[in-house]
Amino acid sequence: MSFKTKMIPLAGAIAFAFAGTAAAEDIVVKIGHVGPISGAIAHLGKDNENGAKMAIEELNAKGVMIGGKKAKFELLAEDDGADPKQGTTVAQKLVDAKVNGVIGHLNSGTTIPASKIYNDAGIPQISPSATNPKYTQQGFKGAFRVVANDGQLGGTLGRYAVQINKAKKIAVIDDKTAYGEGVAAEFVKGAKSKGAEILVQEHTTDKSTDFSAILTGIKAKNPDVIFFGGMDAVAGPMLRQMKALGITAKFMGGDGICTADLAKLAGDAIGEGQVVCAEAGGVLDAQKKANDDFKAAYKKKFGIEVQIYAPYVYDAVMTMVDAMVQAKSAEPAKYLPVLAKIHHKGVTGDIAFDDKGDIKDGTLTLYTYKAGKRELISVVK
Template sequence: MIKKTFTFSLIGAAALLAAHAASAQEVVRIGHVGPTSGAIAHLGKDNELGARMAIDELNAKGVVIGGKKVKLELLGEDDAGDPKQGTQAAQKLVDSKVNGVVGHLNSGTSIPAAKIYSEAGIPQISPSSTNPKFTRSGYKTTFRVVADDVHLGGTLGRYAAKDLKGKSIAVIDDRTAYGQGVADEFEKGVKANGGKIIGREFTNDKATDFSAILTSLKSKKPDVIFFGGMDAVAGPMLRQMKQLGISAKFVGGDGICTTELPKLAAGTIDDSQVYCAEAGGVDAAQKQAMDDFRARFRNTTKLDVQVYAPYSYDAVGVLVAAMVKAGSSDPAKYLPVLAKTEGYKGVTGNISFDAKGDIKNGALTLYTYKAGNRESLAVIR
């Protein structure tokens, strides 16, 4: 009886030690913020799922930081695309002592949130915020893995004037930091390439009725209409253009460049009517890696990639790679390594940061829509 008791005691002690070791395993928390509710929830969820997929795959492979195996954990927050809610979400992640942040999706939420992360010394990588101001505030904690609106808007402006041969070009924006910013750069690009802007109109990111501004523009006979905003607004706008008999080409930035746009437009998009650019894209050499990612994403989530899930995925990878190289998940210790990221091989291409935290040599992909499907036209750097 004594022998059995001793044996059971050893077994119990071993179990306790194993449980203690498991509980002692370091947990590295990475925050994600995006609009997972509201009109563009499909885009916020796309980003979050990309980040979560990276976390799951890295945990399956095993991550060792400073000689210790760690467990990665994703803390997701919803900012609903609202700047005020965005800063609240940022503060919540800071209070939760996250080791890094992927987000936010929108420039309008990323910009005010950046100050909060900076004051806490927590690195923030946005997979999709394109307003130039995001990385122009002097914060050492702010990075992005996509090209900015200067590149995106200017390229679309040149494309509208030169390739689409627009002679009378109208501009509409939704007054958000993203929408207004990309529209301003588009207008500059049009004028720099000899195009003429015949009107500039404004709406908001929750509007559904555009009859007044579209009627006003119709009288000016535009051959191209640019919209700075998101797909949830662009879809109804395209429907109302059709109802009013406006046959102008419709151009927009990455906010409208989604697989959901044809559904949101209720099938009213004519072939080669809509042109858009995504702040990102891969060359032929990288196409297989991106195709593989899309297949894994579909298999894992049962959903198709909307736009920026691959960039969220890579943002997580860049953060963790910097921690591994620095031998620490402490933001103060790995931040200098993160800032010097050079040639990280992601599914979206090689990632290197400049002194501002912008991606070097960022790509753009031009798209159009045919038969309700988005088709790639070209990758531009």
């Protein structure tokens, strides 16, 4: 059985109909995708976009029928540079292009402002990676996400720091973005709930490269753990500077740092088990084979490993199209009610949304790094 056959099961999950005759009138379905394809975290944006490309290519190869017509899927990929202003500009561009739905954005800082534009246009949006709770707390009927939010992720990391890492004194740094501040705030809540002392909360930016002043001040306080709310492009240099200063505290962070590239960015400063991070998602045993098959197919196609969220992007596209097939229409107003109540079996697990658009029973995956490679600790709910 080929990978493509396994990725789109015919029974129970996406139940695609196939083109029976050449006489069926084709319809064009435009799926927008937005992520940072330029800038410091372009490697993550490209990873997301690759996941969307795989889904679109498979859908077109299958000859999906929507409402008795053969659908031709087109991917309209845009770059938001992880910049909120650029994010709203490309969001309006996708609205003007009359896309049938949007997968994205990657960052909370771009997803949240863009979501109002999509909502005002009545276009459903599924983010595969934005974790700030505010995204789904705005009351937008068309806003969904397929990963756990920062309340779950940051809180779990905070509790883990105290219960498992036995941390009593913690320093916190964030990058002032919606994501960084959000996950750091939830981490603090989780750590405090288990009795930890937060020694200091510092701030940097998502473009900073020099952390010597912040880290020197933190070193004097001798924390057990340093938590960073931000992305791997900043965390890597931060770890290098921690090592140069002789700081041996555990380094923790959310999904933004939990990438295959972190070890490259940090070099030998990654340590052995010094870094603990969490990915906002995770595959339980029942889905492990499908997820492994996806990752193998991804590597074969692109020649690189999955960074983090390509499987979630793939699932987001497939979930949206599943709703279109069930609704027998790609018109946003017609398939949105079906999407809100969808039950889709994806490569990352079962996808269903609560009344806010958050994924039900979202999982988290805890990782560390050993011998320069990311190593699984556990999958938790």
